[in-house]
Amino acid sequence: MKTMKITISIKHALLPAAVLAFLNSAGAADIDAGKSVFVHRCAACHAVGPSARAGFAPQLNDIVGRRAGSTAGFTYSAAMKKSGIVWSEKNLASFVKGPGDVVPGTSMRFWGIGDEQKVANLVAYLQTFKQGGPTPAR
Numbered sequence: 001m002k003t004m005k006i007t008i009s010i011k012h013a014l015l016p017a018a019v020l021a022f023l024n025s026a027g028a029a030d031i032d033a034g035k036s037v038f039v040h041r042c043a044a045c046h047a048v049g050p051s052a053r054a055g056f057a058p059q060l061n062d063i064v065g066r067r068a069g070s071t072a073g074f075t076y077s078a079a080m081k082k083s084g085i086v087w088s089e090k091n092l093a094s095f096v097k098g099p100g101d102v103v104p105g106t107s108m109r110f111w112g113i114g115d116e117q118k119v120a121n122l123v124a125y126l127q128t129f130k131q132g133g134p135t136p137a138r
């Protein structure tokens, strides 16, 4: 009976470790990699950070939780303004994969990013810009 108990507790200790290892290799978002995606794919039009202003496109500080089409100083498409979207991690990821699928008629000219991991990294990076500034690196 004693050996049996030991086997069970070892099993329970190993399972979460295996799950964590899997998440680290497959699912965890990489903020630095997300920054690189932003710089290469978004920064030509969008700004983030304390001095971010609208240019070709609205600034993206505090984007998660923000109502679509709501920043001052940028003239949005009618489609974006009346979309009724509040940006979440989920619909932001979908928008980046295919802007026109999420907001038909949007004036954002962007083909979309197909790679799920890149999109996850990008969304994680954007979430570091709360109240206009990056939160200290982890």
Ligand code: HEC
Pocket (backbone or CB within 6 Å): 038, 041, 042, 043, 044, 045, 046, 056, 057, 058, 060, 063, 067, 068, 069, 070, 071, 075, 076, 077, 078, 079, 080, 081, 087, 092, 095, 096, 105, 106, 107, 108, 109, 110, 113, 122
């Ligand atoms: C060619 C310029 C361009 C590029 C590149 C671009 N965008 Fe945009 N983006 C726009 C424009 C223009 C709008 C406003 C769209 C509208 O009003 O329909 C917009 C709107 C958005 C919005 C909605 C903002 C709001 O205030 O509701 C998000 C979120 C967004 N873009 C994210 C991104 C991300 C992330 C990338 C990089 C993967 C990206 N965009 C690349 C031009 C661009």
